[in-house]
Amino acid sequence: MQIQVNTDHKIEGGERLAAYVETELASALARFDGWLTRVEVHFSEEGAGRTEDKKCAMEARPAGSPPVAVTHHAATVDEACSGAVDKLASALDTKYSRAHDHKGGESIRHLPVTPEPI
Numbered sequence: 639m640q641i642q643v644n645t646d647h648k649i650e651g652g653e654r655l656a657a658y659v660e661t662e663l664a665s666a667l668a669r670f671d672g673w674l675t676r677v678e679v680h681f682s683e684e685g686a687g688r689t690e691d692k693k694c695a696m697e698a699r700p701a702g703s704p705p706v707a708v709t710h711h712a713a714t715v716d717e718a719c720s721g722a723v724d725k726l727a728s729a730l731d732t733k734y735s736r737a738h739d740h741k742g743g744e745s746i747r748h749l750p751v752t753p754e755p756i
Contacts, residue, residue: 639667640676648683649692649715655681659719666727673700673734679722681715694718696726706730 643659645651659679667674680695692715697707706729710721 639663639671639674641679642676643679644681646682648685649681651681655715658716662719662723666723667698667730670698670700670730670734674730675699675701677726679719681718684711692718694722696722698726698730700730700734703734706733 641656641660641663643651643656645655663677663679667677676699678697678699680697682693682695684691684693691711692713693709693711694715695707695709697705699705706726708722708725708729710718710725712718712721
């Protein structure tokens, strides 16, 4: 899974931010690693002096499916990133995990069959 981090001119990017984002995404999206080809992360600051003016938008691109996008606003870049990661994991879980595991788990039909003693 490729991770691409972008910032606007008001947010200071760099290696620290990229490493933090990659760590957060790797831990939260590990179970979707085989499905995702790329995750794009965009940080921006929406002025106007509001307390929650940092925005993190994430777009996950599953192979052969339309992208899944989420946005989170917070007071700091780290909080915006953590909130967006949580939303993205939840959205991917809703959309893809349940499609493969009915009601979130394996069915009894997939359990191994053991012969009964006579």
